[in-house]
Amino acid sequence: MVATLEIRNLHASVDAEDDLILNGVNLTIRQGEVHALMGPNGSGKSTLANVLMGNPAYVVREGQILLDGEDLLEMEADERSRAGLFLAFQYPVAIPGVTLGNFLRHAINARLKAEDPESKGIPIPQFARMMRQKMSALQIDQSFAGRYLNEGFSGGEKKRAEILQMAVLEPRIAVLDETDSGLDIDALRIVADGVNSLAGPDMGALVITHYQRILNHIKPDFVHVLYDGRIVESGGPALALELEEKGYEWVREKHSMLQAAEA
Amino acid sequence: MAVVRRRSTLPQAPVYAKADVEALSEKHDEPGWMRERRIRAWELYESTPMPYMEEEWRRTDYRHIRWDQASTMVVANGAGAEQVPAKHLEPLTGEEQGGLLVLVDGKVVRRELADELRDQGIVFADLRTALREHEELLRKHFMTTAVKASEGKFAALHAALWDHGAFIFVPRNRQATLPLHVVCYNSTSGSAMGHVLVVLEENAGATVQVEYASSPGDEHASYIGATELIVGDAGNLRFVSLQDWNRETFEFSHQRGLVGRDAQLDWVNGVMGSRLTKAFIEVDAVGTGANARVSGFFFADHGQFFDLDTQQNHNAPLTNTDLLFKGAARDNARTLWQGMIKSLPKMQKIDGYQVCRNLMLSDEARMDSIPGLEIEADDVACSHAATFGTLEEEPIYYLMSRGITRPQAQLMIIEGFFDELLQRIPFDPVRRRLMDEIEAKIIG
Numbered sequence: 001m002v003a004t005l006e007i008r009n010l011h012a013s014v015d016a017e018d019d020l021i022l023n024g025v026n027l028t029i030r031q032g033e034v035h036a037l038m039g040p041n042g043s044g045k046s047t048l049a050n051v052l053m054g055n056p057a058y059v060v061r062e063g064q065i066l067l068d069g070e071d072l073l074e075m076e077a078d079e080r081s082r083a084g085l086f087l088a089f090q091y092p093v094a095i096p097g098v099t100l101g102n103f104l105r106h107a108i109n110a111r112l113k114a115e116d117p118e119s120k121g122i123p124i125p126q127f128a129r130m131m132r133q134k135m136s137a138l139q140i141d142q143s144f145a146g147r148y149l150n151e152g153f154s155g156g157e158k159k160r161a162e163i164l165q166m167a168v169l170e171p172r173i174a175v176l177d178e179t180d181s182g183l184d185i186d187a188l189r190i191v192a193d194g195v196n197s198l199a200g201p202d203m204g205a206l207v208i209t210h211y212q213r214i215l216n217h218i219k220p221d222f223v224h225v226l227y228d229g230r231i232v233e234s235g236g237p238a239l240a241l242e243l244e245e246k247g248y249e250w251v252r253e254k255h256s257m258l259q260a261a262e263a
Numbered sequence: 264m265a266v267v268r269r270r271s272t273l274p275q276a277p278v279y280a281k282a283d284v285e286a287l288s289e290k291h292d293e294p295g296w297m298r299e300r301r302i303r304a305w306e307l308y309e310s311t312p313m314p315y316m317e318e319e320w321r322r323t324d325y326r327h328i329r330w331d332q333a334s335t336m337v338v339a340n341g342a343g344a345e346q347v348p349a350k351h352l353e354p355l356t357g358e359e360q361g362g363l364l365v366l367v368d369g370k371v372v373r374r375e376l377a378d379e380l381r382d383q384g385i386v387f388a389d390l391r392t393a394l395r396e397h398e399e400l401l402r403k404h405f406m407t408t409a410v411k412a413s414e415g416k417f418a419a420l421h422a423a424l425w426d427h428g429a430f431i432f433v434p435r436n437r438q439a440t441l442p443l444h445v446v447c448y449n450s451t452s453g454s455a456m457g458h459v460l461v462v463l464e465e466n467a468g469a470t471v472q473v474e475y476a477s478s479p480g481d482e483h484a485s486y487i488g489a490t491e492l493i494v495g496d497a498g499n500l501r502f503v504s505l506q507d508w509n510r511e512t513f514e515f516s517h518q519r520g521l522v523g524r525d526a527q528l529d530w531v532n533g534v535m536g537s538r539l540t541k542a543f544i545e546v547d548a549v550g551t552g553a554n555a556r557v558s559g560f561f562f563a564d565h566g567q568f569f570d571l572d573t574q575q576n577h578n579a580p581l582t583n584t585d586l587l588f589k590g591a592a593r594d595n596a597r598t599l600w601q602g603m604i605k606s607l608p609k610m611q612k613i614d615g616y617q618v619c620r621n622l623m624l625s626d627e628a629r630m631d632s633i634p635g636l637e638i639e640a641d642d643v644a645c646s647h648a649a650t651f652g653t654l655e656e657e658p659i660y661y662l663m664s665r666g667i668t669r670p671q672a673q674l675m676i677i678e679g680f681f682d683e684l685l686q687r688i689p690f691d692p693v694r695r696r697l698m699d700e701i702e703a704k705i706i707g
Contacts, residue, residue: 053664056656081666093661097679106675107665114666148679165665 003031003068003084003172003204005052010063011229012051020061021047023229031172031204036215036240038208039226040248045208046090048226049177053087054080067173081107082114086171088162090178094150100161101131101145104168111169134167138194156187163194174198175206180214192217212244227255274313274326277334277420277454277485281305284423287336291391296402304412304422311416322599322631323541323570328513333485335453336426339370342450350699351446351474355692356503361441362387367448369427369455377441385439385469386432390458393430400432404462409491409519414543417515421456421487428458431471435495439469449477452484452511459490463498465523471500472693476507476536483511486537490518494526496550501529503693507536507700510565514540520557524550524579531688534561534569535700545574548582548613558687559588559619560697562704563596563628570599577606577613586617589684591677593624593704601633602647608639615645622680623653652680674705 005028012022021044029035039045051058052065054077065072072080095103109121122130131145140160150158159179166174176195180188195218199205207218215223215237223240225233227248232255233239243251284305288298314320344352344365354360361380365373366389376387386397394401406412412422429445447457459473477484486508494500500520508514514537520528534540546555555575563569575584584604592598604615615638621630632649654673662672678701685694 055660057660076669077660077663078666078668078672081664087664089661089664093658095658095661095676095679097682098662098675103662103665103675106662106667106671110666110668110671148682169665 005029005173006066008064011061012058016059029204032201034199034205034220036207036220036223043226044229049175084172086166086174088176088179092150092158098149100149103149155182173204177208212240215240227251274315276313277330301423304419308419314416329483333483337368337453337455339368342367344372346450347448351476356442356470356472356690362443365446383437384434388430390428390430409521410489410517418517421489424456425458426456431461433463433467433469435464436466442470445473447475452480452482454485457488462493463495465495466497468499471502473504477509479509486514488516492520494522494528496524498526503531505533510538512537516542519545521547522553522555525552528555530557532559539568541570543572547576549578551579552581554583557586561590563592563598565594567596573602575604575615577610580610581612583614588619591622592628592630595627597629599631603635605637606640610640611642613643617647619649621651
């Protein structure tokens with residue numbers, strides 16, 4: 001069965017009384033599809049990513065998020081992850097004293113335990129083998145697994161660590177929140193190759209980006225433009241190029257004209 | 264909890280009399296010098312007021328202790344080693360044990376020492392036996408240089424009424440190649456006056472693990488104890504002590520390591536149990552080139568109060584002390600760490616480091632840390648710090664976003680907090696035990 005993430009009329013804010021950051025987002029992502037979500041700063045891109053994952057810092061005021069018809073809004077972040085959703089963070093947090101390897105083993109074991117409470121977890125040799133394989137595929141040094149999670153990682157290392165986590169957890173739908181930001185061209189290529197090797201029939205992806213640059217490396221099937229908490233444009237790969245050429249000013253003008261016309 | 268506490272009543276004193284001191288010495292048929300020391304200590308005790316407003320005591324209110332319960336000397340009632348939970352008997356500092364000494368309610372219930380250690384002249388005995396068989400060693404070392412009766416009210420009381428304990432002696436140029444393990448367990452409430460004395464002569468080495476614990480009880484109990492670690496020149500002592508008293512126990516203890524010329528002391532101190540702990544933990548670097556590392560672990564919950572007073576005394580040049588305490592508090596627990604690095608005048612080229620890191624796990628918990636320096640030399644490297652943190656939502660969310668449940672995520676972050684300390688502990692099983700204690704505190 002092809003997994004489907006459906007976002008319906010999603011409204012969200014930081015506090016229940018605050019102004020809305022998401023203003024009725026509608027989007028459907030199927031396993032196997034790559035969607036790019038572009039938009040100017042402050043349009044709500046990161047909010048959308050975090051609301052999808054269940055960040056408790058946000059309040060959903062209206063709308064639905066369904067994964068294969070299951071209501072994600074009823075689930076905490078850990079349940080959403082185990083249901084097959086993944087978020088590559090824009091700013092992954094450092095966790096001192098917890099190694100990347102140990103963390104991922106716990107993440108796998110949490111999945112196994114959710115399926116079978118009696119599970120003893122993944123055998124360590126099997127886990128080590130899998131890690132070695134995934135790390136070499138992503139050109140990540142093996143010593144990485146022994147380092148404390150994101151602590152003292154360079155920007156590029158953090159992003160690669162996010163992609164490694166995605167590779168290990170094998171989500172059905174992955175959201176990548178500005179994974180290209182702060183990367184030099186080599187790191188960008190490695191990250192993009194990682195996404196490309198994982199995206200495919202088994203994984204759908206929502207690639208959130210401010211710049212068109214990463215889309216030279218990750219070919220989206222669909223491109224959407226988020227503006228003022230709403231998707232205002234959707235199209236094929238050509239839309240990204242058009243945006244690159246015309247800039248977000250074009251969206252801004254067009255959209256405010258539309259708004260004025262509506263009013 | 265109120266920040267300023269009014270003290271309208273003075274703390275009560277334990278219920279003892281000089282006759283108790285004389286009777287105790289009589290009962291054990293002690294040599295005259297020990298009896299005299301006890302009497303002198305008693306006189307000192309009597310002339311010293313109960314501490315309460317002195318700088319190192321004013322944040323520690325112990326007036327709720329019921330001395331009518333907690334100053335009845337613990338008496339052995341026939342309980343044996345089978346009373347002791349298995350975890351306290353497990354060797355944590357090596358696969359094989361060189362010696363095991365188990366005291367239950369002050370009485371020796373097990374005493375084993377490997378022949379290969381005994382043959383080297385290594386002494387591993389309870390204090391009573393040691394006082395008979397190694398009188399001169401005790402006369403020389405027992406409360407004469409490390410912990411003295413004059414250190415305070417409770418030190419004097421301990422010197423007057425100490426009841427049981429362990430004596431470990433490693434002669435010159437000998438190595439206790441297998442670890443030695445002491446268990447002090449109380450199966451009844453009352454007052455335990457335990458003492459651990461470790462003496463390493465020149466160029467001697469040992470690894471010692473001491474566990475303190477007691478079975479749950481309803482009545483107040485006290486541990487008025489002392490630990491003396493004397494590391495001779497070029498000696499090397501690795502000492503691990505883990506305290507897990509029941510929740511009605513009040514600990515008042517003095518613990519001091521003396522580190523000789525070019526000697527090493529690696530001291531791990533874990534505080535998990537008790538209702539209230541007031542511990543003075545001190546290292547004196549007394550010989551040039553002495554090196555001491557002190558690693559403290561504490562975790563308080565449900566109304567526990569830990570007050571850990573550490574001092575690093577640089578009494579010789581070119582000495583190095585490195586102290587790291589890491590602790591957590593949850594529920595309405597309170598912890599206090601007061602640290603001090605001191606140097607005698609002109610002790611040049613000393614390096615003193617003291618850090619206490621605190622993790623507050625509830626809004627009701629309170630943790631205080633007060634570092635201090637008193638250095639009377641100019642060519643020194645001394646640093647101190649105290650940090651405070653809480654369990655933040657952002658890292659929890661991050662771990663949860665990978666499928667890890669909230670309780671597991673919290674536990675991982677808390678264990679991660681302690682990792683810096685655990686990494687300093689040279690024994691895997693000690694690390695695992697502390698991880699288990701963290702887990703029990705979080706889940707329990």
